[in-house]
Amino acid sequence: MTIPPPLAGSRTTITLLLLAYALSMCDRMVLSILFPDIKTEFGLSDTQLGLLGGISFALFYATMGLPIARLSDQYSRKWIVIISLIIFSLMTVLSGLAAGFISLLILRIGVGIGEAGVNPASHSIIADYFPPQRRAFAMATLMLGASIGMILGFVLGGSIAEVHGWRTALIAVGAPGILLALVMAKLLTEPRRGTFEAHSGAPSPPIRATAVAMWSNKAMRHLIAGAVVAGLLGYGLTQWLPTFFSRQHDLGQSQTGLLMAGIFGIPGALGALAAGKLFDRLAVRGFQYGMRMLAVIPFVTLPFFIMGLLADDLTTAVLLFIIPGFAGNYALGPTLAMIQTLSPVNMRAVSAAIQMLFLNLIGLGLGPLLVGAISDVLAPRYGDNALGVALAYFTLVGLWGSYHFWLCARALAENQVTDHHRTGT
Secondary structure: OOOOOOOOOHHHHHHHHHHHHHHHHHHHHHHHEEEEHHHHHHHOHHHHHHHHHHHHHHHHHHHHHHHHHHHOOOOHHHHHHHHHHHHHHHHHHHHHOOOOOOOOHHHHHHHHHOOOOOHHHHHHHHHHHHHHHHHHHHHHHHHHHHHHHHHHHHHHHHHHHHHHOOHHHHHHOOOOOHHHHHHHHHHOOOOOOOOOOOOOOOOOOOOHHHHHHHHHHHHHHHHHHHHHHHHHHHHEEEHHHHHHHHHHOOHHHHHHHHHHHHHHHHHHHHHHHHHHHHHHHOOOHHHHHHHHHHHHHHHHHHHHHHHHHHOHHHHHHHHHHHHHOOOOOHHHHHHHHHHHHOOOOOHHHHHHHHHHHHHHHHHHHHHHHHHHHHEEEEEEEEHHHHHHHHHHHHHHHHHHHHHHHHHHHHHHHHHHHHHHHHHHH
16 A cells, blocks of 8 residues: 655644644643742632633633634635734733733633634644645644643743743743744645545535534544543643642752653653554554554553652652653544544544544643642642642543543444445455
């Protein structure tokens, strides 16, 4: 089976989109390294911090993603990315001027609205640059932005905050997005839609029609469910791990930032690339084989993570976190690629936005909030150790995601058998 190469200019495009995603993740994740300072200045509870880092951002990020994605299926995806980049960067800068909890909450909503247009349009552009059997690695490469952004947010944000305060840190990480927007206006090129698929030229249908089409696809239903649970776990853990290291192991912000980058940032980036490459190799035989890989990984990694959370000393915890850190972003590239592969060409951006709606509304919206609430409930019994115990309990939801990935693989296998029967092969 000969797989066609990507379109010319794919490397420049994916690099620019990766940088945009990295800055969006940096602006999103930097708040978690600043939690201790914000908590002290505004006198907030863990539940309020979870609200700032979760639902306040995710509610508008997720809901605004749908109408913006429909525009992406109809109009210029390039300019939607650029405008979104400018908006979330400005909102991050203004967050550094917040007068209190409410104003910071409102500005974080603004960040969420700005970021809503980046991913669906980016995914649609990349799907038109790469054939289906190369998309998982391409999407995993784009998702390097998550790790790069996390490293920038934790290391740069933590270092600046430790010297100049949390407000200066927010201004510093928000400003570069304006410069990148200017570069993208000059260099980013948008490809023809449906480059590697037969495209009828039909206009983008209403959002409801796309949602119905996705729901009618059994493999798509379980794919989204698995991705949502993986997101719930990932966002809940990532938002609270810096605070965990600060409370449990008495680390400063710069130390915490470096540790997060060393354990979860760089290894997570390498693991995402490895998972994307392996998924593409398995996809040559059938996409169900790659989905089975996604189903198995949590059973290997989560026990190490739980033991690391409950370890008494930092060295033991770090050693136990190595394997989970490498596998932390394993599902990102493959699940995003499969959404594009299973969606009709004229529904791709909206399909990506619907996935992101659930991923962010439930994953990002509820993950940090649930961890904070569990921590508050356990605090009377466990004291300073409550957050670690709460994270350990919360980690178990990852097994639920594995169940859906396995069912997605089963549905894909059934579809493959049906297709063979129809074609007589």
